[in-house]
Amino acid sequence: MTGELDALVERIVAQVRARVEAAGGTPLPAVTGTWQDESALRLGVAYGADRLGTAAHEPTGPLAADLAGLIDHTLLKPTATRRDIEGVCAEARRHRFYSVCLNSTWIPLAVRLLEGSGVRTVCVVGFPLGAASTEAKASETSSAVDAGAAEIDMVVNIGKLKGGEYDAVLEDIRSVVRAARSRPVKVILETSLLTREEKIAGSALAKAAGAAFVKTSTGFAGGGATVEDVGLIREVVGPEMGIKASGGVRTARDAARMVAAGADRIGASASVAIVTGGEPKDPT
């Protein structure tokens, strides 16, 4: 990572830290990451090799099968009915996906359907605009965790990120992290709506707030995960955080490229096609 990028991340973090401390808030965790460290660690562990073995950079052969365990099998369309959710949960059991990723109205149903399967239930929060109040996001998180959600995928407050209101962005994420009570929280940046500087700031703030993952996209804003964005986020957050590549990941080849770029989780609705080599169904 360049010195320029380093300086930018550190400036963002220092600015937020100063405001939080001036306001008498809980001190921020250090955001040291390893973006200063061009080591083999970053190139090896961080770029997904720890979960995919040495094949991570070579998207062929047994990778497709391994991919299932990295996939959040996703159905977020507002028109999805109970029957559709049942279908997605059955597919996730059959193909041993890492999880299903659903809107919060469906969490109790999915948790019940997936009991004993080893497939987790992931809940989106403040989805897809990220413009819900912090209280609403925290409450949605808390209800989802009560209902058995294993992970939370929240959308960052995009407007406040773009407006440079970093303390508000940080507090929004921290409130969700607190409400998640140690369940991993992913912060969706919606990269297609952000400048490079905003992507860096969002990633740094997600890390400072104690999130577990940065996630690229909702799938609702046009655009989606790119190799460039995954690489940039990895540079900012270092190897300790996860990266979820989502939005437009439709084939095993797409997924493998994301993993090679640094992703360690894939969000997809075309998950069955990804692991079987079939044709993807309709998006989202």
Place this chain on the structure above:
Amino acid sequence: MTGELDALVERIVAQVRARVEAAGGTPLPAVTGTWQDESALRLGVAYGADRLGTAAHEPTGPLAADLAGLIDHTLLKPTATRRDIEGVCAEARRHRFYSVCLNSTWIPLAVRLLEGSGVRTVCVVGFPLGAASTEAKASETSSAVDAGAAEIDMVVNIGKLKGGEYDAVLEDIRSVVRAARSRPVKVILETSLLTREEKIAGSALAKAAGAAFVKTSTGFAGGGATVEDVGLIREVVGPEMGIKASGGVRTARDAARMVAAGADRIGASASVAIVTGGEPKDPT
């Protein structure tokens, strides 16, 4: 309204009422409406004439000026920043719009900016997918009301409506109505995603749950308000409820057609163009 439509609405309401009462819940308010009543009342009062005078069916002349008082001036893009919200609130003061309509993250700011202006602050809830949990919608509503929101525009649970889970749809709306503590609640159906039967069911359930308005669209799902949908909703809910036409209303002529069809509120981002006759800016 046809006897067929009558029977359909009554069947929906009877079904929900039986389930609620079997479960020992609070009895539903009667959903009598006046859809059985092809009277002058419906053609006069219900079709907006009470608020627009006799010009309601003739979208010319002084109507454009009168329209300002019917408009929820709307900015819901996730990329909107504090500066954009300030701009919308200034426009609403200048043109005396009925309200500004915003995502919940911006309610405290808008309430402060609009203090003393007579312009209300309207908050969207569960927006735009409607697939947030009932607890999340109620909490978002409660926080918005605490912050000074005057009205709540919630998105119906589209998937449960499509799946025929009418008791869940009803309880979702009722929870928001309770959390709104007597502030008017509008139920957004997202008509472009619904069949005719689903539009009827959604309207009947909104009325049964004690909502004040049915609203056509979020503006995020493609499609928007149509004259046919406004007329259909008016037939179902009768004259006691409001109808907000939103989505694709870009000119004074669009707005006047909606009012003539039965709308008594207009949701628009092109509000300034509507009242000045200028060119609309970018949508949403």
